[in-house]
Amino acid sequence: MTDHISENTILRLARYLRVLNKLRSLGFVKVFSNNLGDAIGVTPAVVRKDFSTIQIHGNKRGGYAIDHLIEEISRILGKRSDQPVVIAGCGRIGTALMEYTEFSKEGIQIVAGFDSDPERLEPEGDIPVLDISRLPDFVVENQIRVGIISVPDSAAAAVFESMMQAGIRGFLNFTTVELKCAGRCPDSVCEHECVVHNVNISLEIENLFYLVHLKNRLQSS
Amino acid sequence: MTDHISENTILRLARYLRVLNKLRSLGFVKVFSNNLGDAIGVTPAVVRKDFSTIQIHGNKRGGYAIDHLIEEISRILGKRSDQPVVIAGCGRIGTALMEYTEFSKEGIQIVAGFDSDPERLEPEGDIPVLDISRLPDFVVENQIRVGIISVPDSAAAAVFESMMQAGIRGFLNFTTVELKCAGRCPDSVCEHECVVHNVNISLEIENLFYLVHLKNRLQSS
DNA sequence: TAGATTGTTAATCGATTAACAATC
DNA sequence: TAGATTGTTAATCGATTAACAATC
Numbered sequence: 467m468t469d470h471i472s473e474n475t476i477l478r479l480a481r482y483l484r485v486l487n488k489l490r491s492l493g494f495v496k497v498f499s500n501n502l503g504d505a506i507g508v509t510p511a512v513v514r515k516d517f518s519t520i521q522i523h524g525n526k527r528g529g530y531a532i533d534h535l536i537e538e539i540s541r542i543l544g545k546r547s548d549q550p551v552v553i554a555g556c557g558r559i560g561t562a563l564m565e566y567t568e569f570s571k572e573g574i575q576i577v578a579g580f581d582s583d584p585e586r587l588e589p590e591g592d593i594p595v596l597d598i599s600r601l602p603d604f605v606v607e608n609q610i611r612v613g614i615i616s617v618p619d620s621a622a623a624a625v626f627e628s629m630m631q632a633g634i635r636g637f638l639n640f641t642t643v644e645l646k647c648a649g650r651c652p653d654s655v656c657e658h659e660c661v662v663h664n665v666n667i668s669l670e671i672e673n674l675f676y677l678v679h680l681k682n683r684l685q686s687s
Numbered sequence: 688m689t690d691h692i693s694e695n696t697i698l699r700l701a702r703y704l705r706v707l708n709k710l711r712s713l714g715f716v717k718v719f720s721n722n723l724g725d726a727i728g729v730t731p732a733v734v735r736k737d738f739s740t741i742q743i744h745g746n747k748r749g750g751y752a753i754d755h756l757i758e759e760i761s762r763i764l765g766k767r768s769d770q771p772v773v774i775a776g777c778g779r780i781g782t783a784l785m786e787y788t789e790f791s792k793e794g795i796q797i798v799a800g801f802d803s804d805p806e807r808l809e810p811e812g813d814i815p816v817l818d819i820s821r822l823p824d825f826v827v828e829n830q831i832r833v834g835i836i837s838v839p840d841s842a843a844a845a846v847f848e849s850m851m852q853a854g855i856r857g858f859l860n861f862t863t864v865e866l867k868c869a870g871r872c873p874d875s876v877c878e879h880e881c882v883v884h885n886v887n888i889s890l891e892i893e894n895l896f897y898l899v900h901l902k903n904r905l906q907s908s
Numbered sequence: 909t910a911g912a913t914t915g916t917t918a919a920t921c922g923a924t925t926a927a928c929a930a931t932c
Numbered sequence: 933t934a935g936a937t938t939g940t941t942a943a944t945c946g947a948t949t950a951a952c953a954a955t956c
Binding site for chain 2: 471473477478479481482484489503506507510543544545546549551558559562563565566567568571572574602611614635636637638642644646650659660661663665667668669670671672673674676677678680681682683
């Protein structure tokens with residue numbers, strides 16, 4: 467079928483898709499590589515190349531049909547209307563995420579939280595918070611593929627391991643622990659690697675200081 | 688002075704620095720490119736190259752002295768012990784960040800929050816929450832260079848503009864609005880560009896679904 | 909010394925950009 | 933038709949990797 471699609475392209479496709487949905491809801495029907503490039507901050511050539519690699523074709527003068535783009539990109543990316551996610555660790559960050567209202571707009575649904583602290587459990591809650599020991603069964607039963615790790619650093623590795631064993635393949639990691647999965651997936655379940663994306667806000671902020679500092683230096687020399 | 692340092696290198700240096708501080712606190716004195724590479728997930732050659740470009744030298748068989756590394760990397764990156772940050776928008780995310788205890792460990796200090804909702808103001812709070820109209824003066828007076836934007840999307844562009852005018856040069860953007868600063872800084876204040884990093888958690892989660900989906904497809908074909 | 913590690917050069921790889929023919 | 937945009941190829945650029953001499 468389709469050629470190999472680079473990770474960069476996949477991430478851009480996801481962003482095009484968001485812009486396209488906004489454009490459609492505004493009543494637009496056509497779009498040019500030009501417009502889309504501006505919207506996500508890349509050159510028109512990149513947009514055309516991306517579409518070319520996933521075999522989406524436009525009209526030589528009329529640009530691309532938004533409906534068609536949305537349909538094709540959604541198909542390629544495997545976009546589902548329901549995207550169920552579990553959260554391990556219902557502390558400050560975990561709770562904030564459970565209350566985060568933006569998710570539902572995008573079809574993301576936090577289906578359960580897990581914690582080891584009995585005080586935090588709410589089995590009957592709107593989003594149930596269960597004991598962490600029940601995570602593997604829950605993941606298997608509900609065929610969850612994506613999970614958020616917002617436990618303390620000290621618990622990160624063990625939680626990661628058990629989530630992976632249970633079948634989670636995509637991780638959003640809020641700890642500062644480097645979670646590696648290359649070759650760690652049990653062969654019987656998983657011959658491919660997992661995907662771990664890290665969100666490290668204090669590192670992000672530090673990086674801003676560094677980048678601003680160094681840009682200044684460069685400028686003044 | 689130093690040659691041009693790529694952004695990739697800068698971001699890696701920041702991560703080495705975090706690992707090095709941990710190693711030092713464990714009593715380690717020396718480290719090999721090997722170890723550091725493992726710790727942040729790059730090859731040893733990348734580590735040596737990074738150090739080479741910032742003119743840090745090791746010993747042909749004894750690796751690198753941790754103290755020296757920390758000192759030099761901190762100097763290059765311009766690491767300060769106090770890293771003051773303001774937050775625009777004290778809703779759910781903004782408040783969670785103000786309460787986030789990890790920041791102080793890294794020397795990051797949220798010095799004030801700003802909001803347009805009178806109900807949210809707390810001028811006498813531990814971290815004062817002031818009216819958004821007072822942000823520019825505050826930033827100028829306290830020479831703040833880094834800010835967090837966690838306002839509703841609809842307010843993002845205007846808030847960004849006023850923060851930039853006031854002198855903020857590094858932005859952590861929690862909205863889904865594409866904030867562009869190329870050429871937008873007022874020349875009198877700023878001949879260099881700003882740095883905007885985006886944190887879009889729902890996009891991150893969506894991307895995990897897409898990447899997992901596509902890795903599966905690739906595998907099974 | 910032998911073995912291990914640095915530091916650097918050249919080779920490779922992939923992504924981005926430039927350019928332009930095709931064509932609506 | 934003239935002008936604008938796609939789609940693709942070749943050129944460029946930068947980052948990563950491989951390889952290995954230097955040397956502790």
